[in-house]
Amino acid sequence: MKTAIATVSISGTLPEKLEAIAAAGFDGVEIFEQDFIAHDGGARDVGRMIRDHGLEIPLFQPFRDFECLPEPLRSKAFDRAKRKFDVMQELGTDLILICSSVHPRSLGGIKRAAGDLAELGEIAKERGIRLGYEALAWGRHINDHRDAWEIVRQADHPNVGIILDSFHTLGRKVDRESIRAIPGEKIFFVQLADAPAIDMDLLYWSRHFRNMPGEGDLEVQRFMQAVMAAGYSGPISLEIFNDQFRGSNARATAQDGYRSLIALMDDVRRAEPETKIDMPAIPPRVRAEDVSFVEFAARGSEVETLTAMLRTLGFRNAAKHRNKAITLWQQGDVRIVVNSETEGHAAHVWNTRGLSVCDIGLQVSSAHDTVTRANALGSPTFSQPTGPGELAIPAIRGLGGSVLHFIDGTSGLGEVWDVEFEALPNGKDEGAGITHVDHLAQTMSYEDMLSWTLFYSSLFDMRKSPMVDVIDPDGLVRSQVVESAAGRLKITLNGAETHRTLAGRFLASTFGASVQHIALSTEDIFDTVARMGGLGFQPLPIPGNYYDDLAARFDMPDGLLDKLRAGNILYDREGEAEFFQVYSRAFAGGMFFEIIQRGPGYKGFGGPNAPFRIAAQKRLGPPKGIPQA
Ligand SMILES: O=C(O)c1ccc(O)c(O)c1
Numbered sequence: 001m002k003t004a005i006a007t008v009s010i011s012g013t014l015p016e017k018l019e020a021i022a023a024a025g026f027d028g029v030e031i032f033e034q035d036f037i038a039h040d041g042g043a044r045d046v047g048r049m050i051r052d053h054g055l056e057i058p059l060f061q062p063f064r065d066f067e068c069l070p071e072p073l074r075s076k077a078f079d080r081a082k083r084k085f086d087v088m089q090e091l092g093t094d095l096i097l098i099c100s101s102v103h104p105r106s107l108g109g110i111k112r113a114a115g116d117l118a119e120l121g122e123i124a125k126e127r128g129i130r131l132g133y134e135a136l137a138w139g140r141h142i143n144d145h146r147d148a149w150e151i152v153r154q155a156d157h158p159n160v161g162i163i164l165d166s167f168h169t170l171g172r173k174v175d176r177e178s179i180r181a182i183p184g185e186k187i188f189f190v191q192l193a194d195a196p197a198i199d200m201d202l203l204y205w206s207r208h209f210r211n212m213p214g215e216g217d218l219e220v221q222r223f224m225q226a227v228m229a230a231g232y233s234g235p236i237s238l239e240i241f242n243d244q245f246r247g248s249n250a251r252a253t254a255q256d257g258y259r260s261l262i263a264l265m266d267d268v269r270r271a272e273p274e275t276k277i278d279m280p281a282i283p284p285r286v287r288a289e290d291v292s293f294v295e296f297a298a299r300g301s302e303v304e305t306l307t308a309m310l311r312t313l314g315f316r317n318a319a320k321h322r323n324k325a326i327t328l329w330q331q332g333d334v335r336i337v338v339n340s341e342t343e344g345h346a347a348h349v350w351n352t353r354g355l356s357v358c359d360i361g362l363q364v365s366s367a368h369d370t371v372t373r374a375n376a377l378g379s380p381t382f383s384q385p386t387g388p389g390e391l392a393i394p395a396i397r398g399l400g401g402s403v404l405h406f407i408d409g410t411s412g413l414g415e416v417w418d419v420e421f422e423a424l425p426n427g428k429d430e431g432a433g434i435t436h437v438d439h440l441a442q443t444m445s446y447e448d449m450l451s452w453t454l455f456y457s458s459l460f461d462m463r464k465s466p467m468v469d470v471i472d473p474d475g476l477v478r479s480q481v482v483e484s485a486a487g488r489l490k491i492t493l494n495g496a497e498t499h500r501t502l503a504g505r506f507l508a509s510t511f512g513a514s515v516q517h518i519a520l521s522t523e524d525i526f527d528t529v530a531r532m533g534g535l536g537f538q539p540l541p542i543p544g545n546y547y548d549d550l551a552a553r554f555d556m557p558d559g560l561l562d563k564l565r566a567g568n569i570l571y572d573r574e575g576e577a578e579f580f581q582v583y584s585r586a587f588a589g590g591m592f593f594e595i596i597q598r599g600p601g602y603k604g605f606g607g608p609n610a611p612f613r614i615a616a617q618k619r620l621g622p623p624k625g626i627p628q629a
């Protein structure tokens with residue numbers, strides 16, 4: 001299977017685009033004509049530059065407004081095509097995309113279009129060039145791949161075929177199953193794009209909002225199943241017009257594209273096993289079961305700040321590393337690792353971000369399969385030297401330099417706490433009743449949200465929730481949940497658009513740290529809050545107005561409101577399912593903890609409370625005790 005991506009999908013100059021596309025692992029690149037024209041260098045040089053990157057050019061595009069013109073426009077269109085054939089020959093590519101005409105003078109008619117394509121096909125044939133005809137969803141006469149196929153069928157020329165583009169078919173809700181009836185060898189090329197479900201003008205939607213397969217809401221997988229079932233064996237290419245991608249990091253966009261394409265084709269192969277897809281076998285999406293540990297990088301007085309906070313939450317210092325400056329803090333199934341090493345990954349993170357989460361350990365069904373799948377999707381293995389008696393725990397580089405470790409129940413990796421750590425006598429005290437990690441909240445720049453969602457949902461068996469808006473007094477934060485289908489791993493992704501929001505301030509003061517808060521579960525929040533109070537825990541103060549409003553919104557049992565108010569506990573309800581949450585005050589660059597009690601059946605995250613929580617956090621001002629960046 002050959003993979004490709006259109007130059008239009010990536011930001012930068014042509015050389016920058018090619019660099020990023022080659023580095024991400026693609027086999028080829030569709031040359032979008034504008035990118036070629038804007039480049040200062042001839043077609044021969046561009047062709048050479050592309051091949052020097054190890055890339056092929058499976059397609060040159062687009063050629064517009066060709067078919068069904070009256071004379072003298074018709075002859076002019078043929079002349080224009082011949083000039084483009086010259087360029088293609090110098091570039092070293094044999095396939096041109098002709099998109100259906102939007103020309104106001106185009107006469108239309110299947111027969112006329114077929115005649116024009118057959119005639120141009122004959123000219124192209126002499127020069128070893130092939131024509132691929134694509135129905136634009138907004139074409140003047142042709143806007144449906146079934147009509148485009150009828151034209152190609154009637155043109156009946158070996159050098160004329162159809163080009164399918166998932167956006168035009170799915171965006172217009174054309175029956176994708178009709179693709180199965182097209183002979184595979186007449187499909188000359190396939191372009192893929194997803195898009196979020198937004199009701200808007202097709203052209204505007206296509207030119208600004210396309211995204212990578214799996215990032216949007218179109219049924220790209222079903223489309224591709226039909227294409228493969230038709231017997232298609234050519235390149236699979238991404239053609240993503242997206243305003244955000246045009247302005248973001250070229251390498252990151254190309255990597256997302258590659259990840260989405262491999263994950264998609266793996267899904268297609270599983271869903272349609274009788275189709276032939278020539279790509280190496282990879283393990284299926286891995287079951288992510290739980291958070292195994294969260295590791296902080298901390299030094300000097302920060303260690304005291306962090307561990308003092310952990311103590312007030314009921315954690316005990318359960319163990320220390322046998323060879324390294326690393327301690328383990330535990331309560332229930334929650335493990336917090338505090339790493340003060342001056343070398344290695346934690347030290348590197350501390351140098352750039354200060355006190356922050358440097359590593360997440362996930363409990364998965366198979367650590368080996370997770371790394372294998374991640375590698376196939378373009379995430380490299382992470383390793384650092386292990387000392388005597390230390391286990392090499394499988395790990396990968398996530399996004400933005402992050403590191404994820406994987407622990408499973410079968411490979412002996414779960415023993416790491418006994419093997420590498422020495423238990424400390426100080427502790428089997430009772431703690432505060434915290435049982436496990438409910439969720440991790442990652443903060444990121446809004447433009448990185450699609451990348452992170454794709455990262456989790458392509459590697460793990462996780463589903464994404466719709467994106468919701470969270471109101472900060474100084475701006476909007478977008479929030480989306482990725483959640484394991486089986487198991488209890490939940491991650492909330494929060495995208496900040498301005499540095500004035502609480503999330504944005506955290507990003508700025510930590511130079512892009514990721515985990516901003518850790519939500520911990522208890523089965524009895526009132527008991528937990530009482531016990532934490534005894535340990536010196538200071539909750540985030542919630543104003544009286546909030547509780548007055550609760551009384552108006554919900555029918556509350558006697559006495560509950562007073563207990564909530566006394567504990568600074570926030571409340572929510574979905575149907576009959578109740579939800580309670582209490583927040584710590586912020587520490588370091590704006591990190592905090594949250595304690596949650598989920599009543600049976602409550603699926604949310606206390607979203608309605610978020611604006612009041614954020615306002616309360618901002619009222620307290622920046623955290624004390626840690627120097628601010
Ligand atoms: O938006 C366009 O004009 C355009 C051009 C070429 C394509 O392949 C396409 O899908 C859209």
Ligand SMILES: [Mg+2]
Binds near residue numbers: 191239
């Ligand atoms: Mg297209």
